[in-house]
Amino acid sequence: xxxxxxxxxxxxxxxGRISILNCDYTxxxxxxxxxxxxxxxxxxxxxxxxxxxxxxxEDGRFTVFLNKSxxxxxxxxxxxxxGDSAVYFCAASRGGSEKLVFGKGTKLTVNP
Amino acid sequence: xxxxxxxxxxxxxxxxxxxxxxxxQDMNHNSMYWYRQDPGMGLRLIYYSASEGTTDKGEVPxxxxxxxxxxxxxxxxxxxxxxSQTSVYFCASRRIREKLFFGSGTQLSVL
Numbered sequence: 001x002x003x004x005x006x007x008x009x010x011x012x013x014x015x016g017r018i019s020i021l022n023c024d025y026t027x028x029x030x031x032x033x034x035x036x037x038x039x040x041x042x043x044x045x046x047x048x049x050x051x052x053x054x055x056x057x058e059d060g061r062f063t064v065f066l067n068k069s070x071x072x073x074x075x076x077x078x079x080x081x082x083g084d085s086a087v088y089f090c091a092a093s094r095g096g097s098e099k100l101v102f103g104k105g106t107k108l109t110v111n112p
Numbered sequence: 113x114x115x116x117x118x119x120x121x122x123x124x125x126x127x128x129x130x131x132x133x134x135x136x137q138d139m140n141h142n143s144m145y146w147y148r149q150d151p152g153m154g155l156r157l158i159y160y161s162a163s164e165g166t167t168d169k170g171e172v173p174x175x176x177x178x179x180x181x182x183x184x185x186x187x188x189x190x191x192x193x194x195x196s197q198t199s200v201y202f203c204a205s206r207r208i209r210e211k212l213f214f215g216s217g218t219q220l221s222v223l
Contacts, residue, residue: 009152034211043116043202043214044155089155091212098143098162100212101171104154 003027004092006103014111019077021106023090026071030092035064035075038087038105047088048075080110114138118203118215125193125222133188133218135203141213143206144186146170146178148199149217155202161186162208193222 031052036044050057090103146158157170161180203215
């Protein structure tokens with residue numbers, strides 16, 4: 001029973017364009033969401049997070065949108081750069097629990 | 113500032129052997145985690161510890177045991193390794209309800 005789903009295994013975009021990575025969740029009790037980036041042979045690194053009391057959070061080129069009614073969040077990267085090429089993971093947890101579950105990841109390739 | 117340190121970085125085991133993966137964090141975090149990453153499967157939670165003295169099962173706990181030795185250290189033990197446990201293992205930690213910090217991973221092969 002996968003509670004956090006990233007249905008696109010891969011995404012390819014041109015440098016300078018927008019990258020949109022999507023994530024769906026099934027547990028309506030989730031109230032805190034995070035995005036991580038992972039390069040080969042390294043541990044994942046934190047990108048951006050959002051609490052369920054918000055519907056948008058921005059940090060530089062990265063924006064996360066949360067649609068609670070659709071149980072859907074997305075990560076926008078604008079403009080995309082070749083250094084953004086990595087695997088991106090979405091993660092979620094619910095209030096009162098420290099359990100944090102991840103999706104399967106989306107491999108983003110930004111072409112020069 | 114070392115962050116989250118995992119040892120070893122690489123390990124090869126034979127089926128049936130046992131081993132312990134070590135993890136330590138120096139950020140005074142309450143919560144610690146063990147994940148495994150497999151191709152096409154993403155990051156799956158094995159066990160986590162919300163505080164010193166407590167541990168809870170994650171999504172794929174079978175075949176593993178953990179020990180929260182103190183606030184800094186959280187170890188993962190494979191009692192009888194199986195080829196299905198070939199994976200990359202990540203330890204992570206965080207303050208309660210904040211972002212997760214990961215170690216650099218342990219690549220384990222079970223032959």
